[in-house]
Every structure is written in C-alpha cells, then in structure tokens.
Amino acid sequence: MRPAGNRATSVLTAVALAVAAFLAAGPPAAAADADLARNGGFEAGLDGWSCSGGSGAVVTSPVHGGGHALKATPAGQDNARCAQSVTVKPDSTYTLGAWVQGAYVYLGASGTGTTDVSVWTQSPGAWKQLATTFRTGPATTEVTLYTHGWYGQPAHHTDDLTLVGPDPGGTGPGGPRPPAAPTGLTANATSADSVALSWSAAAGATSYKVYRDGAAPLTVTAASATVTGLAASTTYTFQVGAVNAVGESAKSAPVSATTRSAGGSPGSPGLPAHALVGYLHTSFANGAGHLRMADVPASWDVINLAFGEPTSVTSGDIRFQLCPVAQCPGVETPAEFKAAVKAKQAAGKKVLLSVGGQNGQVQLATTAARDTFVSSVGRIIDEYGLDGLDIDFEGHSLSLATGDTDFRAPTTPVIVNLISAVKTLKAWYGPDFVLTMAPETFFVQLGYQYYGSGPWGGQDPRAGAYLPVIHALRDDLTLLHVQDYNSGSIMGLDNQYHSMGGADFPIAMTDMLLTGFPVAGDTARPFPPLRPEQVAIGLPATTNAGNGHIPPAEVDEALNCLTKKTDCGSYQTHGTWPALRGLMTWSVNWDRFAGWEFSRNFDAYFAGQGG
Numbered sequence: 001m002r003p004a005g006n007r008a009t010s011v012l013t014a015v016a017l018a019v020a021a022f023l024a025a026g027p028p029a030a031a032a033d034a035d036l037a038r039n040g041g042f043e044a045g046l047d048g049w050s051c052s053g054g055s056g057a058v059v060t061s062p063v064h065g066g067g068h069a070l071k072a073t074p075a076g077q078d079n080a081r082c083a084q085s086v087t088v089k090p091d092s093t094y095t096l097g098a099w100v101q102g103a104y105v106y107l108g109a110s111g112t113g114t115t116d117v118s119v120w121t122q123s124p125g126a127w128k129q130l131a132t133t134f135r136t137g138p139a140t141t142e143v144t145l146y147t148h149g150w151y152g153q154p155a156h157h158t159d160d161l162t163l164v165g166p167d168p169g170g171t172g173p174g175g176p177r178p179p180a181a182p183t184g185l186t187a188n189a190t191s192a193d194s195v196a197l198s199w200s201a202a203a204g205a206t207s208y209k210v211y212r213d214g215a216a217p218l219t220v221t222a223a224s225a226t227v228t229g230l231a232a233s234t235t236y237t238f239q240v241g242a243v244n245a246v247g248e249s250a251k252s253a254p255v256s257a258t259t260r261s262a263g264g265s266p267g268s269p270g271l272p273a274h275a276l277v278g279y280l281h282t283s284f285a286n287g288a289g290h291l292r293m294a295d296v297p298a299s300w301d302v303i304n305l306a307f308g309e310p311t312s313v314t315s316g317d318i319r320f321q322l323c324p325v326a327q328c329p330g331v332e333t334p335a336e337f338k339a340a341v342k343a344k345q346a347a348g349k350k351v352l353l354s355v356g357g358q359n360g361q362v363q364l365a366t367t368a369a370r371d372t373f374v375s376s377v378g379r380i381i382d383e384y385g386l387d388g389l390d391i392d393f394e395g396h397s398l399s400l401a402t403g404d405t406d407f408r409a410p411t412t413p414v415i416v417n418l419i420s421a422v423k424t425l426k427a428w429y430g431p432d433f434v435l436t437m438a439p440e441t442f443f444v445q446l447g448y449q450y451y452g453s454g455p456w457g458g459q460d461p462r463a464g465a466y467l468p469v470i471h472a473l474r475d476d477l478t479l480l481h482v483q484d485y486n487s488g489s490i491m492g493l494d495n496q497y498h499s500m501g502g503a504d505f506p507i508a509m510t511d512m513l514l515t516g517f518p519v520a521g522d523t524a525r526p527f528p529p530l531r532p533e534q535v536a537i538g539l540p541a542t543t544n545a546g547n548g549h550i551p552p553a554e555v556d557e558a559l560n561c562l563t564k565k566t567d568c569g570s571y572q573t574h575g576t577w578p579a580l581r582g583l584m585t586w587s588v589n590w591d592r593f594a595g596w597e598f599s600r601n602f603d604a605y606f607a608g609q610g611g
Helices: 005-025 334-346 367-384 413-429 467-472 504-515 552-564 588-593 597-608
Strands: 033-035 056-059 069-072 082-087 093-110 117-135 142-148 156-166 183-189 195-200 207-212 218-220 224-227 235-243 255-258 275-281 302-310 350-356 388-392 434-437 517-519 522-527 536-540 582-586
Touching (some): 069 142, 183 235, 218 224, 302 434, 334 350, 367 388, 367 413, 582 597
Parallel strands (some): 302 350, 536 582
Antiparallel strands (some): 056 069, 069 156, 207 235
C-alpha cells in the first residue's frame, strides 16, 4: 500500500525542519562520539550490508559523495531492504543520517531497546538528507540500521549513511573484539556452476565474508552461502571470515570442492516434456491387486513407491518395506525389486519414495524429528537406489495450530522443519534429485479463501497449509501434482465455486497454480505462479480409486483448455501453458484394474500433440 499524500506532506515538512536544525546546530559534540556505520559510503561494495532478495547493487552513478552509492530495486513483494547490525553503547543517544534519492525511500533503526525509529521521503531527481535520533535501552548492545524502498516503485539510491554517537569501546580488555574464526566449514558441489557452503556460527558475528581463490569476497549474514557462477568440473578453494562492528576474524581453515560436470536440467532432471506420474502400491495390497515393478508399463515416466511410513506420528523415523507375501502373493524379493528399479532407470524412468499417504501422518515438530526424517529417508533412497522423494503428507501432518498468517515467513515448527528437511535432502543429493508433492486441494487452493484466518466460517485453520512449503521449495520443486479429487467445492479465480467430476474442476484448480492467487483475499501478498513444467494435474485412474474421476474425453478437454485455450467450457483460463508437464494418477494399480484406460488415453493425447 502506498503512503497517503497528506501524510507524505506532513512527514516531509517535519523531516525538512529536523534536517535544517541538524545542519545548523550539528550533533552535540562529544569526544567519544564516532561514526559506527560500516561502509556507509558503499566504497567497499556491499561489505557489511545484507540486501533482501539480492535487490542491492553498488553503482558509480549517481552518487552523493565519494565514488559509489547503493542502488536497491524493489521487485514483487520485496521492498529492497538493505541492513547491517552495529555494536552500540547501552543507554546512549545516536543520530542516524543518510542521503537518499528516489520514490519513497526509508531510513530506520530497529532493536534499539526503546522506540524503534524510521523516517522516509519521496525525492525523485534530487538527493535529500534523512536524519533521526534514538536512544538505546539499558541493556542494548546492538541495533540494526536499514534503508528500503516501496513495493512497485523504481530503484532508489542511498549514500553517505552514518550513525554518530558514543563509541562502545575499543578492543582492549573488557571491550568489543572481532569474532573468532569460523569453524566446521564444509563445501558441497550442488551443480555444474555452484557450491553450497555451511559452517558453525561464530559468537558475536553480524555477517561473514566468503573467500574463493582470489575473487572478491561474498558477504552474507547467515552461516551458509551458495557460491554461483562457477565453471563446470573445476576445483575451488573456500575460506570464511566472521565480521562484527569491531572488525573481521582470521579466516577459517580452507576447504575445496569440485563442481559437477555440465549438462542436465535442475528444473526437470531427466523428465520428458510431458510426463505421466503414477503411484505403485508397493508396501500394501487392496482391491486393485499387486503389481510388480518389472510389470509397470513404459507409459509411466515417474513411479512413486507407496508408501514410506512413519514408526510414529512425531518421531520422523520413516520405514519402507515390500508388501508381505501373505498379502501380495507373487511379490518380488528385495533383490528382484532393486533390479527392476535399475531397469526402469536405464529406460529413462524416475522411481521415487513417496512418504505419507492417507494413513501415514508425519509431524516434524522438533529438530530431532527433522534430522531423523532426513537420515531415515536417505537410507531408504540409498538402499533402493531411488531418484528422489515425493511428499504426500495428508490429514494432520501439516497442523497450523499456532496460526501462521504469512506463507512467506512460516513459524509453525512442523512447516519450518519439513522445509528444512527437504532442502537438506536436495542439497545432499544435488540437482538430479527429483522432488514432487501431492497435496490435496484443501491444503493448497483453499488458501485462496482461508489461509491464516483460523477456524473462520467453520473452516479448518490448516486450509492452505502447503502454501509455505511449496513457496519455500519452489526453486527445488520438480513437480507439484495437487490431488484434484476427494475434495469439496473450491472457489476459483472467477469467484465461482467448482466441484469435482468434470473438466472445470482441474481447469480452475490448475489455472490458480499457473496464474497465482491472493491468499485469504489479501491482494498484497499473492501466492506467485509456478512454472508450467512444474505442474501436473492429479486425477483418480478409475471411479474405484477416488471421488472426482472424470472420463477420458473430459481429461482431454482439461488439457486442451490449459495448453491451447480450447474446450474451456464455463471457466476461462488466465493464460495458455503448452509446457504443462502432464498428469498424475492414483494409481498405477487402479489403472491396470480398469484396463489401462488412464495411461492409454495419456499416450494417445500427447502422441497426437507431437510428444
């Protein structure tokens, strides 16, 4: 939301008077006062600064003083916030100032221990000085300085930023010191052009410098970084230094990593342009009957093994076993199954472990459960030589009991820990790791109405609970195939309710994923669209497999509407997506039970479209 005009005028007047008084009288003289802001003129690049979403860059024009200035560019829901933490003296008064240029530029300080302050101005075309003062609390030893722009506005500039006030002390006994050198540095080549680094956080560090073979250091605020822009099949050596307001530590012990060879597509590792995804009943039997891995037809490009299940809801420990002989006569031996997996992979197919399912509730409520999940899933993937992981959490696995309200910044432990666990697995196995998800519409599209709003109108507060997971993992996600079945009516982007059983339902639900949508009616924080190659339509293979089955002719209508904008019926999409990945079904076994109707229709449809 843009600030109102009257408010802007009054604030500008106040700021102008404050600056005039400041310039006329100057800050109170004190022998101990010092400028504590680090690299406030940006002459050392972004050293000491952290900018949200990679929004900041140092430029040589325009500048206010010296040879450089900060240029920060808001994009989407990011306001281009650049910040640094500064060591200060408790119970002391400080003056914060900067020269800025642009529309709606803010300057402020947070964590003061008293009243946090900020000022702003709209000054396109001319440099303008902003200034404010604050007093630190009796126990405050660190504050965060920041500058940012406003949503939807052009880039803004900041230069000659200062924080003038009492020096918190030197580096002598009892005074602040630089941090100790970071320890535990590890390096993992995640692709042909990137290496992921992590290390143990250094006490008192406000940022870190990452050094690589004589290149300009990379400044980060977390105890991890991904270095990009590297050459394939090349060995690089890295070191890290820890930084605070006093200075920089000695460098860590060096570590080396060799980037992967070139080739492959991290976004869709090894998948065809249009893929068919199916779940294979591997660990249980039902009315669909048992099907051996070796007997799965070549139509299936991604085969999800159903299911890896938890030993308890909260342990995070996942186990996987083949169906017992008593339930599945003729089931293959583990050795035969592993050989069949390798044969499928040799034919270009992907075989994944699917975790969860209707009865497999998993709640990673603690970091211990998260770590157990990672290690147990990794053991299964390694034992069977699998290509990746499918997340099929249902029921109460994604509880929103603590009431998250922003899908971009979740705090609920089961959400945060799931995201962390999957990212760890992805980093562990690298860019060829296939990651898919199969949430129900309740946990995704229902967020259009109810996410973060609690039990409103009789709705479960978990509505839309997958949104923060999908959003956090969108750069790692190979495929999202929402279950467009076993669902109640959902409101689409046309503000009309759509029900299962016809082409309109998967059309409307998929259009939301590919267009993006407001969350709980909040247009200020829309859920961004996914790429069409990340999305497949999830449908039951037969009427036996789930509520919401639609005949093959209507499956074709849904595909025509989304990929060619024809046969759209009552719902008109907001775009045309010929790169839509394909279809997912529950399940391969049920499709065999129905004479392979679902997979034969998929093959025929995409053969008619040229692949």
